[in-house]
Amino acid sequence: MSGNTGAGAAGWHDDEVVSAGLPDKRLARRLRRLLDQMSAAPGQPVPAACGDWAATKAAYRFFDNPRITEHGVLAGHFAATAVRCAASEGPILILQDTTEFIYSRAQPGKIGFTKTINAGRYKAGQPSVVTLCGVLMHSSLAVTLSGTPLGLTAAKFWTRTKFKETWTLKRHVNPTRVPIETKESYRWLENRTPTRAAVLRIDAWG
Numbered sequence: 001m002s003g004n005t006g007a008g009a010a011g012w013h014d015d016e017v018v019s020a021g022l023p024d025k026r027l028a029r030r031l032r033r034l035l036d037q038m039s040a041a042p043g044q045p046v047p048a049a050c051g052d053w054a055a056t057k058a059a060y061r062f063f064d065n066p067r068i069t070e071h072g073v074l075a076g077h078f079a080a081t082a083v084r085c086a087a088s089e090g091p092i093l094i095l096q097d098t099t100e101f102i103y104s105r106a107q108p109g110k111i112g113f114t115k116t117i118n119a120g121r122y123k124a125g126q127p128s129v130v131t132l133c134g135v136l137m138h139s140s141l142a143v144t145l146s147g148t149p150l151g152l153t154a155a156k157f158w159t160r161t162k163f164k165e166t167w168t169l170k171r172h173v174n175p176t177r178v179p180i181e182t183k184e185s186y187r188w189l190e191n192r193t194p195t196r197a198a199v200l201r202i203d204a205w206g
Helices: 009-017 025-040 046-050 053-064 070-087 160-170 186-190 192-198 200-205
Strands: 092-103 113-121 127-144 149-158
Touching: 009 025, 009 070, 025 046, 025 053, 046 053, 070 127, 070 149
Parallel strands: none
Antiparallel strands: 092 127, 113 127, 127 149
């Protein structure tokens, strides 16, 4: 993410971490290191990006640390996005959508469910239903009218195990009577508050 902050390409991650909501400087240094390693090897698994077993173990310890949250990791990026929005001229578009991260697990319940799919039929003619596990992310991306990305303004992570009660309710109640706060579509409204804060100065100038 280059933006208009004046940071060089080699140190882009410094601006993304400086305001991160991590509990101590040691964890912030580890996050900088992980950003450097993973941005140098996009699409690669953690061991390949880290390069050796010691660095891989350090990465997994970081991910497994109960004091590390997605909000703490992304706080610096959200702050940097707000700076880039303030430095940009003209209208800013906020693009929202939900992304599914699918994983292969023998016990999907330990991660969370995303959906079930029809994988065809057995020879006997019975449908083959496959349960997919993983995490869902609803994100809001700020871009200029020319298509330059400025960064995320908000992101929500969840799994569908939290919405089983809503599905059960829909079998007996008209979906229009289900409270909006219990629907997945509420994510579109939830992201509006942090997004509004990120572009508030732009609105004030307008």
